[in-house]
Amino acid sequence: MIEVRGVSQVFQTKNGPFQALKDVSIDIPKGDFVAIIGRSGAGKSTFLRTLNGLLIPTEGSIKVEGLEITRLSKRELQKYRRSVGFIFQQFNLVTRLSVLDNVLHGRLGYLPTWRGLLGLYTERDYQIARAQLEQVDLTPKESARVDSLSGGQMQRVAIARAMAQEPRLMLADEPAANLDPVLSEEVMRILKRFNEQLGMTVVINIHALDLALEYARRIIAFKKGELVFDGTAAELTDELVDEIYERREMAA
Numbered sequence: 001m002i003e004v005r006g007v008s009q010v011f012q013t014k015n016g017p018f019q020a021l022k023d024v025s026i027d028i029p030k031g032d033f034v035a036i037i038g039r040s041g042a043g044k045s046t047f048l049r050t051l052n053g054l055l056i057p058t059e060g061s062i063k064v065e066g067l068e069i070t071r072l073s074k075r076e077l078q079k080y081r082r083s084v085g086f087i088f089q090q091f092n093l094v095t096r097l098s099v100l101d102n103v104l105h106g107r108l109g110y111l112p113t114w115r116g117l118l119g120l121y122t123e124r125d126y127q128i129a130r131a132q133l134e135q136v137d138l139t140p141k142e143s144a145r146v147d148s149l150s151g152g153q154m155q156r157v158a159i160a161r162a163m164a165q166e167p168r169l170m171l172a173d174e175p176a177a178n179l180d181p182v183l184s185e186e187v188m189r190i191l192k193r194f195n196e197q198l199g200m201t202v203v204i205n206i207h208a209l210d211l212a213l214e215y216a217r218r219i220i221a222f223k224k225g226e227l228v229f230d231g232t233a234a235e236l237t238d239e240l241v242d243e244i245y246e247r248r249e250m251a252a
């Protein structure tokens with residue numbers, strides 16, 4: 001489904017060019033559940049941003065279901081991004097609006113701008129939004145303002161909003177980082193359920209190694225912008241983890 005070939009990303013900084021991704025190549029088949037691990041600054045978020053077209057890499061190509069997303073016009077890119085769900089660490093909800101309104105925002109990419117601005121959603125949009133709220137057990141909270149919810153509930157609203165996009169790909173950048181361990185597990189369980197029941201491809205950045213090992217089918221690791229591991233949880237030995245997180249070097 002996703003073919004990444006020779007992707008590099010160089011940022012221009014005040015200290016000169018900085019290479020955040022170095023010649024990354026990987027295939028992610030449809031229905032995979034990939035967790036990206038690595039130290040802070042290793043390039044995980046940069047990689048995710050290239051997958052959803054927020055960032056066009058300085059080199060290399062990315063194809064998603066045959067569509068070369070690194071060469072799209074602005075309009076085509078907008079259409080592509082509509083088909084990719086993105087879950088953020090800080091939830092990125094409009095907190096003064098209701099739960100349902102936020103989930104409906106997942107449908108905005110399908111509406112002409114003027115209808116979106118006026119909130120003129122179709123009956124089908126409402127049906128989809130409500131079905132997704134049910135999936136994350138938030139039907140009773142439909143009319144509640146988001147700022148009255150707990151963090152775990154907010155992240156579930158964000159997941160429902162992303163699912164309302166009917167995405168072909170779900171990306172998540174540290175979706176559990178602001179949640180306690182119990183709620184973190186809940187978010188991972190929901191993503192796993194979508195992955196297993198709907199065959200949804202999930203790619204997620206995650207600092208909590210235990211959650212990555214427990215929930216993902218495949219782990220990939222970045223170190224200083226390079227892809228240094230690609231395998232299953234069972235293949236990720238303690239030695240490899242030490243190397244990825246540079247633990248020995250830090251202790252020395």
Ligand SMILES: Nc1ncnc2c1ncn2[C@@H]1O[C@H](COP(=O)(O)OP(=O)(O)OP(=O)(O)O)[C@@H](O)[C@H]1O
Nearest residue numbers: 011012013018020039040041042043044045046047
């Ligand atoms: N727009 C930018 N301009 C300059 N440098 C950037 C930019 N975006 C990211 N970087 C740098 O690229 C490197 C990789 O950043 P990235 O956010 O991908 O790391 P990460 O592995 O996701 O880290 P974390 O786990 O802390 O989120 C970092 O050194 C960061 O400072």
